[in-house]
Amino acid sequence: MKSIPCMIMRGGTSRGPFIRMSDLPPQQDEQSKILLSLMGSGHALQVDGVGGGDPLTSKVAIVERSSHPDADVDYLFAQVDVLNKRVDFTPNCGNMLSAVGPYALETGLVDPQEGTTVVRVRNLNTQRLIECLVPTPGRHVQYEGDTRISGVPGTAAGIQLSFLDIMGSKTGKLLPTGQVSEVIDDIAVSCLDAATPIVLLRASSMGVSGNETPAELDAHPTLLTRLESLRVEAGKRMGLGDVRGKVLPKVVLISDSKTPESALNVRYFVPNRCHKAIAVTGAIAVTAAINVPGTIANELFVEAKQITTTELLSSVTLEHPSGTINLTAEYRQQNPLDLARVSLLRTARKIMSGDVFYQLSASTEMTVASP
Template identity: 65%
Template sequence: MNSIPCMIMRGGTSRGPFIRMSDLPESLEARSQILLDLMGAGHPLQVDGIGGGNSLTSKVAMVGPSSRSDADVDYLFAQVDVSERSVDYTPNCGNMLSAVGPFSIETGLVSPTYEQTRVRVFNVNTQRIIECLVPTPNGRVAYEGNTAISGVPGSAAGIQLSFLDVAGAKTGKLLPTGNVCDHIDGIEVSCVDAATPVVILCASDLGVDGHADPATLDANSEMLRRLESIRREAGLRMGMGDVSQSVLPKPILISAAAEGDATLCARYFVPQRCHKALAVTGAIALGAALNLPGSVANRVARDAGRLLEGQVLEGIRIEHPSGHLDIRVGLRDGNPRDIARVSLIRTARKIMDGHLFYRVADALN
């Protein structure tokens, strides 16, 4: 059997192996075969690999030095399917990104500075820069701390992520269809591309409770069928072509927030199952949509009294099945279509450092 050095890390509400790009073959096909074997793809429990039988724990981060002057490291994300033997390199994962900074410092890709280290990450998937501020007291990565995030037990050291120029991450446009709202299958939707392309619609328009738990939503086969049909049509209108074999765009069902200090309630799909929390990139896309007058998200928040007509929201709290996620949106000159950065706090943890074994013969040749 072959082996490959890696760290298993939790980043935000996700978990997976972190691997140096130089330890993987350049061939996309050979690389994918290794990832499939490492994760145990093709079995619902991923019993023959390290995947956890869930999309949140079937992710891989590949990191290497960057040749760009504005970045320290390159980060390539891969979503490995649980039940099918397929790898998708089109999406980004902001939660896994939370651990890219610590991994880069731990493996010597970035030299730490005293107290706090800035790691500039170029996300290969979206061609965007993210700044990560990692606590490094005495020049060592700190994992212990008092920051708690929904969906993760306990607390850890806070890591600030700032996503720069998020608009048009995949399609090149904040509004890929050219409209703030579109109608698909008789339902009003907003197709937005900010950090990741999404299609946003009201849960009530699909006849479901927007506060329902993921298991309840996943059991509603008719709703899932219709949601997938809407997602595929949205992909076509967003210029992404046939998205039946891609996880993008991601659908988000929204409803009025239940808690008084929250802006909106969201159920994020990945894309055929409901996320047990909320993807960072999904939260960023919602934050962008909330500030677009006339969007589905903007209307739901206004109707619930969480947003005034013409108001620009910088601080946004989004409810999700495991709690809430807070983001801060920075606009240039208050222009809701010109997003300079979106920032949030996540945590990470180093779980294992060693070698993973795989059975792909001659994959590295």
């Protein structure tokens, strides 16, 4: 048995081990073998590791000091498959990112300041920068507070995340197919890439209301198969290649919100299961889509709210299965195609700190998807 230092943290609505890059081998396939073992993948409960038997709790954050002049730390996210020997390094996770700042401060990668510390993060999955504002009264990370986020019990200290210049994070373009909407297999969709690539479609076009619970959508006899077929074709059109076995792009079903305060109601897939809330990066992409004329999201929003103004929506609230998420968007020169920054409030908690043990098998067969 071998071990490496580890801190298990909750970040937003996700949870997983946080590990120093310097404690892992440099080869990504060797890193993947370690992650699969320590998470216990290959078993539905991940009973032989620290994974939680769900995509939201089978995530790993790898953090290290950054050489980038505008960043303090680098953050590499790994989505570890629960049932299969597969590790995907292509997506980012904004929820796990919520705990990167606290982790960097706890481990001495960044020196805490009095009051609030700004931790500048470079996400290696997307090569984008994020500013994390972490409360540090007395130069110590504060976890207790009165901020409540949907999908997490209780309250905690608020951590502001600001994602900078996130258009085209994986494809290089906000509209990777060059179109605001198009048809795949007789279904109207919009393909966008802002913080993460997504495929948007109306829930009604799939014969569902969009108000179903994740369990109900997961149990639908044909929905997941149909969505995967659409996702695979969208991936090709977006320049992502063959996305079978990968988690990007993500599919988002949208419907009219239940309250006038919210812009849309969303169901986000990860990708072969409905998310119990919504990923931060997915929420950012939907926010961007609402402001781009002609997208499925923009058309549904304008239609449902009976809006005639062309002003950009700077404050966006999205409904999801666990509640709501609030985002603030900033544009350059009020151009919907030039999104400068998206900010939102998350929380995090330190759960344990110590060593995590793993064992390697030379015969392990696995799949690694690199950023």
